[in-house]
Amino acid sequence: MADNRYSMALLLEAPRGFHEDENVIPEITANNFEIKHGLLNLVQNKQFFGHDKEDPHAHIRYFNKITSTMKIPNVPNTSVKLMLFPFSLEGAARIWLEKEPPRSIETWDDLVSKFINKFFPPSKTTNLRNEITRFQQKFVRRFYEAWDRFNDLLRGCPHHGFQNCFNSITFSNALNSI
Template sequence: MADNRTMAQMLQAPIEGYEDAIVVPPVNANNLELKQPLINLVQSNKFTDGEARDWLDKEPPRSILTWDDLVSKFINQFFPPSKTTYLRNKITNFFQEPNETFNEAWEHFKGLLRQCPHHGFSELHQLDTFYNSLNSNDQDALDSAACGQFVEQDA
């Protein structure tokens, strides 16, 4: 049997099970490009079943009208103020472990940032925090790569 939906209809996100809480706006895009990493992420099926889905299913009907509504409700549910403060402190007090390479330290630091996506630290603050957490050898290597003091480079 042929699928007679338009391209716009086929590209709309499925709303089965979500239609009660989320009011889905119409898609008014003429040129829509889906990037391969996004397709891979969706196909990996990381977002089905689990705590977030259970939370969303319990939201009152028609209570999420905008993306900002969804973000706000999600952050408030999964990142209460005490958790946010704890994670922000972990980021602020980050330090390179004694046997940690530069690359491992960078991955470790980025992992902390991902744990608190609403941390609110500017890129400059993040770089400053990371640089100051490095051992002196790695700071020297960054300074050398920057042809001077890394922290004094133009943004």
């Protein structure tokens, strides 16, 4: 008869093999490939925390700008982005990425899509679209201030779906008459 007793230490031991990578990073075959410390610092200097007031689109734009400065022969830029992106997150954003099912992110586009959907939900898009359509120049604002504010709204929701002619009409209708 087999002895099915286990020691307390064995029962309390942490399970093994549950820490798979959340991202699938294509194999890099380039010789002497390494991510430079300076690039890693640039990525970590502007981290995204997942707060309501943070703009995930702006984070992706900044991240793309930083990672586009590094070109390595035989290494796809998307692979570098997949490797570096977790270093650009902190707090709730890092927890979100760590909770993604293993191997659920296979490409840079997958990661961007999941990131934007998490931190820029449809309700936020709806609210910003409503702000754009209801835009009004405030009486204390000069024309260029109103124009800047309107463009900030458009940049804040790059997937607003409005045509440029609609934006022009919305803005001109919102101007105060003198």
